[in-house]
Amino acid sequence: MSSSAIAKRSLNMHQLKCVFDKILTLLERISEETFWEGLIGQRLANLGKRYFGNDFVMLSIIFYITPILRTRWDELVERLLRNRNDPKYVSVEIRPSDNIYSAISYFINRNTKSVPGLKEAVAGYEPEEVHTSDTPVVKSLPKVGFYPLVNTSAEIEYKGHILYVARRTDDDNNTSHHRSRTEYLSISMEDEDLNLLKQFMQEWADQYNEQDGDNVTIYKYNGYSWECMKTVEPRGFETVNLKPGLKEKIINDMEIFRHRRKWYKTRGIPYRRGYLLYGPPGTGKTSLIQALASKLSMNVAVVSLLEVHGDSEFTDMLADAPSNSLLVIEDLDHYISSAETGRVTMSGMLNALDGIQGQEGAMIFMTCNDFNKIQPALLRPGRMDVKLKLDYAVREQIVDMFWRFFGHDYDTFDMIVGKRRDYLAGICNTFADCVPVDEVTTAELQSYFITLIMENSSDENPDGIFDLLIEGVPEFLSKIKIDREQAAEHARLKLNSSASTVVEDEESETTEAPETIEAPETTETNDEKAETKKDVKETKKEDEKVTEKEDEMVAKKEENIMPTKKIESIIDDVVKEVEAVKIA
Numbered sequence: 199m200s201s202s203a204i205a206k207r208s209l210n211m212h213q214l215k216c217v218f219d220k221i222l223t224l225l226e227r228i229s230e231e232t233f234w235e236g237l238i239g240q241r242l243a244n245l246g247k248r249y250f251g252n253d254f255v256m257l258s259i260i261f262y263i264t265p266i267l268r269t270r271w272d273e274l275v276e277r278l279l280r281n282r283n284d285p286k287y288v289s290v291e292i293r294p295s296d297n298i299y300s301a302i303s304y305f306i307n308r309n310t311k312s313v314p315g316l317k318e319a320v321a322g323y324e325p326e327e328v329h330t331s332d333t334p335v336v337k338s339l340p341k342v343g344f345y346p347l348v349n350t351s352a353e354i355e356y357k358g359h360i361l362y363v364a365r366r367t368d369d370d371n372n373t374s375h376h377r378s379r380t381e382y383l384s385i386s387m388e389d390e391d392l393n394l395l396k397q398f399m400q401e402w403a404d405q406y407n408e409q410d411g412d413n414v415t416i417y418k419y420n421g422y423s424w425e426c427m428k429t430v431e432p433r434g435f436e437t438v439n440l441k442p443g444l445k446e447k448i449i450n451d452m453e454i455f456r457h458r459r460k461w462y463k464t465r466g467i468p469y470r471r472g473y474l475l476y477g478p479p480g481t482g483k484t485s486l487i488q489a490l491a492s493k494l495s496m497n498v499a500v501v502s503l504l505e506v507h508g509d510s511e512f513t514d515m516l517a518d519a520p521s522n523s524l525l526v527i528e529d530l531d532h533y534i535s536s537a538e539t540g541r542v543t544m545s546g547m548l549n550a551l552d553g554i555q556g557q558e559g560a561m562i563f564m565t566c567n568d569f570n571k572i573q574p575a576l577l578r579p580g581r582m583d584v585k586l587k588l589d590y591a592v593r594e595q596i597v598d599m600f601w602r603f604f605g606h607d608y609d610t611f612d613m614i615v616g617k618r619r620d621y622l623a624g625i626c627n628t629f630a631d632c633v634p635v636d637e638v639t640t641a642e643l644q645s646y647f648i649t650l651i652m653e654n655s656s657d658e659n660p661d662g663i664f665d666l667l668i669e670g671v672p673e674f675l676s677k678i679k680i681d682r683e684q685a686a687e688h689a690r691l692k693l694n695s696s697a698s699t700v701v702e703d704e705e706s707e708t709t710e711a712p713e714t715i716e717a718p719e720t721t722e723t724n725d726e727k728a729e730t731k732k733d734v735k736e737t738k739k740e741d742e743k744v745t746e747k748e749d750e751m752v753a754k755k756e757e758n759i760m761p762t763k764k765i766e767s768i769i770d771d772v773v774k775e776v777e778a779v780k781i782a
């Protein structure tokens with residue numbers, strides 16, 4: 199029996215005792231003559247005593263109390279009868295952080311047909327992919343689904359049973375139609391045994407999983423609660439092109455961590471691991487997280503710190519995070535740290551991360567563009583155990599990206615082999631020679647390839663695209679320069695407009711970005727030692743790097759965001775190189 203049921207039962211016993219006590223006191227009171235003297239007056243009481251002697255009290259009770267008791271008795275009998283005929287209901291609550299929430303909410307959305315007294319509806323827009331038989335094109339169709347209103351039960355018929363579903367909130371006064379952070383789903387069914395409802399819910403979950411397969415669910419924190427944004431097909435690990443070795447290191451780290459529950463427990467270390475992914479936009483941070491979630495059969499729960507209103511909400515948000523999900527905290531370098539602004543403070547965030555409840559085995563990813571803006575306290579091992587820089591593309595990434603886009607047959611998607619592959623390898627080399635290393639992002643390369651493929655696929659001259667690929671590099675680089683200038687201008691304007699609300703935290707210091715991932719040792723004792731060593735080293739480093747580096751940092755930051763000056767000279771070099779290739 200649950201603790202709430204035990205508490206309820208002992209409450210009832212207590213109430214019963216109180217009632218019994220009151221009845222005894224009442225009987226004692228009405229057996230006294232003074233009581234009747236007070237009630238009917240001295241003269242009537244005297245008359246009664248004269249005529250009936252000692253029976254006076256008894257007769258008074260009979261005449262006075264009987265009509266009252268009769269009405270009460272009828273009421274009691276009616277109540278008991280009603281109770282006997284009343285149907286029994288079983289009901290369950292499902293919170294957004296429950297694993298099954300998406301499946302149940304999907305079922306409800308699909309099956310809610312009518313809502314009693316409906317005046318306004320909450321409709322969800324759900325894009326649905328449809329593969330038609332005669333064409334491989336995937337259409338995206340809007341699908342409207344109705345959710346029950348807050349605190350209004352909607353009826354759903356399932357296998358001959360009527361189920362009552364409702365969105366409820368812990369806050370009774372909340373009648374808003376919008377999602378609230380205390381919201382949950384409630385399902386009730388007429389039955390005395392929970393098993394049938396349990397079986398139904400299992401069926402809905404199975405249907406959902408069957409249709410969803412290995413898909414990854416993306417949850418997003420919307421400023422009130424976690425909501426399921428979409429489900430996406432698993433992202434293959436091979437579709438993320440990083441510096442050689444990085445992917446393997448991070449996945450090894452995560453797999454080791456997943457098997458170390460006992461190791462952490464026996465050493466009294468909180469069982470969680472923090473990963474920081476940083477680097478310029480479009481270098482694959484989000485893509486890597488999705489690929490990791492796919493590989494580990496997990497989901498992704500994303501929160502932007504700009505969506506969280508204060509420290510306590512941050513703590514609740516962490517505790518409510520959907521299970522079996524990689525938790526991703528975005529915009530780490532954009533967050534506002536003053537308590538007055540209603541945002542998460544640095545100390546609040548550290549407290550929440552240190553004391554993270556209900557998230558055993560949590561793997562928390564934090565992403566940012568500018569490493570230098572992250573407070574050192576956050577970077578300490580235990581909070582951020584692995585720091586991984588995703589940077590501008592090195593030659594291997596340029597080559598990998600080329601093969602990802604041109605290494606397969608367009609129609610069959612089979613890998614190109616044989617002489618054709620040798621030919622493509624030549625093109626790939628030339629292309630990689632033309633693109634400057636450490637200057638373009640993988641997203642920029644991707645966009646260049648896609649535009650070329652879209653605009654220049656021709657059956658008559660299929661290889662013409664490769665000439666354009668090489669010749670187009672200088673223009674590609676100029677375009678990048680313009681795009682980055684625009685992005686920097688946009689960021690500058692945005693920063694200016696929010697500057698008045700941004701207050702720097704006292705803990706803000708400068709830190710030097712580590713170059714490589716710190717992978718865990720494979721043996722347990724080494725792991726422990728390495729953790730302590732790293733901790734001491736990191737803290738020392740942080741203490742040493744003080745403000746004298748500020749100017750250097752600003753320069754570095756600008757260079758990170760917009761290496762346009764460098765690009766100009768590079769374009770010249772590239773033009774020369776392309777010319778040389780042409781001549782050759």
Ligand SMILES: Nc1ncnc2c1ncn2[C@@H]1O[C@H](COP(=O)(O)OP(=O)(O)OP(=O)(O)O)[C@@H](O)[C@H]1O
Nearest residue numbers: 437438439440478479480481482483484485640641
């Ligand atoms: N390393 C990479 N490998 C494969 N694809 C990449 C890579 N980097 C970027 N892309 C592609 O570029 C697009 C943007 O990438 P993504 O969102 O992962 O970048 P990001 O680093 O998370 O950017 P931001 O910092 O702006 O969030 C995606 O379509 C992704 O497929």
